[in-house]
Amino acid sequence: MGLKNPAEEAVALLRSRLCNSNFIFTLFSDSPDSNYSKLKYIISSSVTEACNNSVLLLGPRGCGKIAVLELVLEDLLKEFPNMISVIKLNGLLHSDDNCALKEISKQLCLEHELLFSKLASSDDNSQFMIAMLRECGLAHKTVIFVLDEFDLFAQGKQRLLYSLLDAMQSVTSQAVVIGVSCRLDADQLLEKRVRSRFSHRKLLFLPLLREDMQRILEHCLLLPTDSGLPHEYVADFNSKLLNILADKKFKEIIDTLFNTDSTFNHLLRFLFSAVCNMNMKPGFLSLENFKAALSSIQRQPKLECLKDCSILELYILVCMKRLEVREQEVCNFNSIMEEYKSIHDSFQTSDYYARTVCRRAFEHLLQRELISFLDNRGHGQSIEFRPVKLLISWHELHQGLKSYRSCPAILYKLVEREG
Amino acid sequence: MSNEGSPKTARRITRLSAVNNENVVESSKTCNFKPLTINDLVYGNQTMSLDELISSFPGRRAQIIELISLLGPLNSAMFPIFVYGGSSTGKTSIILNIFRHLRRPFVYSSCITCYSPRLLFESILNQLMLHRKSESNGYSSAKRCEKPSDFVNSLREALSTVIGNLNGNVEKAGSKKAAGQQPKGKVVYLIFDNLDLVRGWDKSSNILPLLFNLHDVLRMTEVGLIFISNSSPDMYYADTGFIEPFPVYFPDYSEDDLRQILMKNQVNTNLYSSFLDVVLRPFCRITRRADELSTALLPLFKKYCEPLGDLGAIPNEEMKRKLFGHLQKHIAPSLNDTFRVSSELTSGGLLSKDNNKRKGTTKKLGANESSDEIEFYISTSAKYLLISAFLASRNPATLDASLFDSTGGLDNRKRKRKSSGKSLEQKETAEQELLMKGPGTFPLERLVAIFQCLTSVAEYSPDEEGQENSGGIGESGNSGLMSGVLLQLSSLCNSNFITKGGSCPLEGSTRYRSNIPEDMALKVARSLKFPLSKYLYRR
Known part of the structure; x- marks a missing residue:
């Protein structure tokens, strides 16, 4: 495969970076006051101190709540092997209580190499979950529940949330419930009995700041020197890109983009479009690519x-x-x-x-x-x-x-x- | 339809039918289909070069290139793409042909045929699991799947096996060169067509966010999602929103593009282009949809060719002028009944949301405008029933007693005519009301009563058609007549001349409404020699 065009390889690399939303947030993992560090501290302390915890990650769509959470979980799984098991639920799929309980026991079975029975009733599943929580607590294993689209779980009777949080009130269990929602009032949706069992930790995720823009752009678009790409090409590509980034016209483009929507996801889609527009023959990004990307992302359908x-x-x-x-x-x-x-x-x-x-x-x-x-x-x-x-x-x-x-x-x- | 643009013809060949066509010869001998293999996830047999692709879709160069660049080189990750644009702009066929050009594996499901979440889920899974419904498996799906959670779980499994197989293919293809039939790359694309219909589904508030978030829920880089929709992304609202897919817009064809499309597959291009010179501009003022234009222009072109002896002739200036002179008088009238022909052909695709209920109305209203004869056959009693329904819809119920006396005599009827200024004003508001509200509704009893009055007036009974003076319109005929009426009424309802409305909340009985316009009712009455205008209450 050595004959492949370096430009094509570079595009594939950039695209995989942009489409994997975790990548952009690795940039923030080292600063101490980022959401990444805060979240990591909360979870790791409850793992080490063997206590129960719950936290809400709130913020508009496309600001990296799930991405940061995944980075944290990835790190923690490496740090504490065999001490954490993660159960992931999504409000879009499991807002029905019975369905959610079934999914929880399914994932618990998978995690602990048990046999899952499809025929188990929802009562069985709920008892199984409580028993598993106790067992895991005794074995000093933390179960982390990730509830994506948390607001959808708060519809109806909230039986799932209640039984989950109620089970965590006992001393033996050791679990963390992480709710992720784009509704800032997600905790207000909870019933009284659920709310009183919930620790009101909230982490707010904000759209990106103008100051970070330069860093993010460089982080996303500069080609690494240690990949398989030819060195001259990488050097050329990077120097041309830095020229564009410093250009006044480019700053204007970024400003218009920023004025309409300043979420990370919007920026990623903009960059994705620019990379797609890149001409393969010279194989470098140009200012025109960014201009075209802006017009294709900002549409006026009416x-x-x-x-x-x-x-x-x-x-x-x-x-x-x-x-x-x-x-x-x-x-x-x-x-x-x-x-x-x-x-x-x-x-x-x-x-x-x-x-x-x-x-x-x-x-x-x-x-x-x-x-x-x-x-x-x-x-x-x-x-x-x-x-x-x-x-x-x-x-x-x-x-x-x-x-x-x-x-x-x-x-x-x-x-x-x-x- | 020789002058039809390729977007429409290509659209008919879905991948499913293409697969079936391959097997037609085989199935005539043995009834067994070949088991599906992973190679069936690509479209068509022969490849298509990029130039062929672009030249077969005039005016779509920019969109094709944009789509290909968004799909990217082999095995590259992508954002979900949202393709939108008006109907008959070539969205579906271009996407399918791009995949034919790229030879990448994909799964296509249209929300027209998969009209419920379950069907949609199962159709995707069936295709991914290479499952074909057949007699041996009782035409069942590979997996029964109704809930979104089950769907995502099964989808994940199915995708990972398919991707595993594709990976195997890639390795094998490295060793031996016979890779013509095989799909390229290891990314599977899911295509959702006609997404706008999902908004009309029962649980659309659950399904739409799920589909739009599917990329994030799955978190598999080897999956590409493509949505095709008639309506723009801003028409999809959701409570808490979703990550918007990447928009690609297909604008309607411009006049030049339309010319190119219509010129395709023409025998005598010179002649046709001189025809289009004359015709295309005025027609473009009405519609710019390729499918409607091609049907509207077909009869006009025949008219244009009438004076010509030799259809293969290349027209010179003088001949063009002569032909133009011949055609000129036809253009204006044909502009006005452009849609009389096409309404029957294309109304099926229009207004798909609650199309089923309205389709018949559209047809009927478009169909009979100018000719004196009614263009369909119905029995005499059905005609009377139609007229009675029309009267019941138009006349106020309070006037029935005075209009139809129990003896049925026309002479007893006296109509008051007011002509003061006040009543004129009233008349105007009443007319306005008729325009705004449309025909009124009536219960079955009223319809039957009016029907009986009318038939007795016309000395007619459905049992004894043609024997006017036999005098058998007594009590004995009534029961037979009644059963006939109910049958006729249901068939009129089916053909949408009369619509069955919801039941009245107070009385609890079903109410009906007559849909026919006045000129058609008059036409029917004329065919019966029935004096309809006498019975019609003019405000």
Whole structure:
């Protein structure tokens, strides 16, 4: 495989780095006040001191809660071999109590090389879990429960959370419950009996800071010198990349990116797109790659959709907007058609089509989701009578018409007037 | 449909049907299919070069290149991709053909055919486990799987075996060179088509976040996820959100692209391009969908060719002018009934959310506009029933007694006509109301009562069609007539002339509503020589 293009290998390396969200957070593992160190301290102390603990990791999506947790667990599993067993649950999959208990006992069985019975009832499973917790406590083994999408476990009766936290109240058990949620009020969702058994430790995960940006970019994009890649290529690639990073235009791009969404995940997707855009022939990242990445990640679906509309569809949208501005209480296809006719009567437009044609255009708009039905009732009724509403603002419509290539002047005028 | 763009024709060939086609010859002899192997996870038999791929999809060069670069070189990890754009923009067929070009293994499942979570899960697992439903296994799936948790567990298992097999393949391919049929690389791609339909499912609030988070839940770098959807990512709302997949947009075709698409597979390209010069621009003002345009232009092109003796001729300027003169008068009317033909062909794909219930209505309303004859056959009694339903929907129930006297005499009926200014105003608001609310609903009893009145007025009984003066419209005929009515009513309901609404909360009986427009009711009445306008209450 020595004949492979170094650029291709570099891209594969960069892509695997970017897609594995753990990689970006290894950067923060050494600083003492990072979430990584705090979380590691909490878990390792409960492992060494043989106590029960619970903690919530809160923060918006894409800020690395799970990634940091995985890094910590990975380290701890190395540090304390045979002393930790990890049970992972996800609220999306196991929000049902019975299902969650089954999954817990399944993973416990797998971990301790026991035979898992599919037929076991949920009561059996719950007893098994409590017994296992006691046994593990006696053997000084810590069981770590990771509950991803913690807020979803708090729906319903919270039987699982209660039985889990209640089992941890006994002295013999030795367990850590880690809840991960993107709802900052996740602990407020808990019932009183659950909340009182929960230690209110919370770790807040924040979007990335502007100051860290340079470090992160270098961390993600610079090629390592000790990999199998040719040395000259790596040196070239890195020096070119550093030039770009120092460029003023690049800083502007990063600023616009940062202004809309400053989560780690957003940055990763941006970098991923840039790496994908990289031209294989010279094999270096260029400023254009980043520019293209920015435009492909920041989309304006409504405006794109307006650009796709035919002229007749635009007419219908404008008619609806006029009706909306006039504050007519409900509007349906029939009232739109009247408005359409009145526009035609007063301006003698060249685009006046039969009702069936307009109806088809109306259906297209429904399909494009620029308009939608007000309610889901009235399936029996034909489309003409069902009330509809517009899903775009005046501003978007105005903007869309402005950028439309051959928009009839009359439409634009009509919209301008309404504004 | 010779001038149809390839996006549509290619779409019909799903991988499943492609697999089946290979085996058609075989299955005619023996009824056994070859057991599926890992090689069946790639699409099609022959490879496709990048140039072929790009040239077979005019106007889609940028999207193809973007997608290929996002998929990346062999065995590279990727973010989930979200492909979106309007219908008939070639999303599905381009993705499938890209995989044919790359020869990488993938699993395709469309949320149209897999209309519930269970079917979707099982379809993915079946394909991954190389399981085929057949008579011998009772057409059952490889694994019964309803819950998301079971699905993720089984998916993980199935994926790891497939990836293991692919790894084995890669090693073998290193030793021997016969790797034409074999899938390349060790990344399996899962493709979810028509994702927008999932929003209409019962448990969509669970399934959508699961699908979007599947990448994070699985945490396997050897899996790529591709979502294909009609609606843009901002139309997928969830309570606590999800990590957004990477968006790739397929815009609608521009006029130039449409020209290229329509020009494909044309016998006489010169002639057709001069035809498009004339026609394409006005039609693009109405719609820019390739499938609708191709059906609308087909009859028009025949018209265009009419004066020509030799279809293979290359048109010169003079001939073009002559042909244009011939066609000009047809363009404007055909613009206006563009969708009369296509409504029957394509309405199935429209408004898929609650399509089933509305499809018939769309067809019917689009179908009869201008011609005087009704375009279908129904029996005379069904016609009367249709008219009675129409009247029951339009007339206020309070006026029934005065409109249909028990003796059935037309002479006894007296209609008051008001013409004061106030009533004119009322009339306007009532008209407005009719436009906004549509036809009213009525119970079965009222319909039957009106039907009986009408048939007795017309001296007609369904049992004795043609024998008008036999005088047998007595009590004896009534029971037979009633059973006939119920049958007719159910068949009219099935054909969507009358819709069965929900039951009335107060009375508890089912209510009906007539869907036909007025001109059609008039047409039906005319065919019966029935004076409908006399009975119609004009506000």
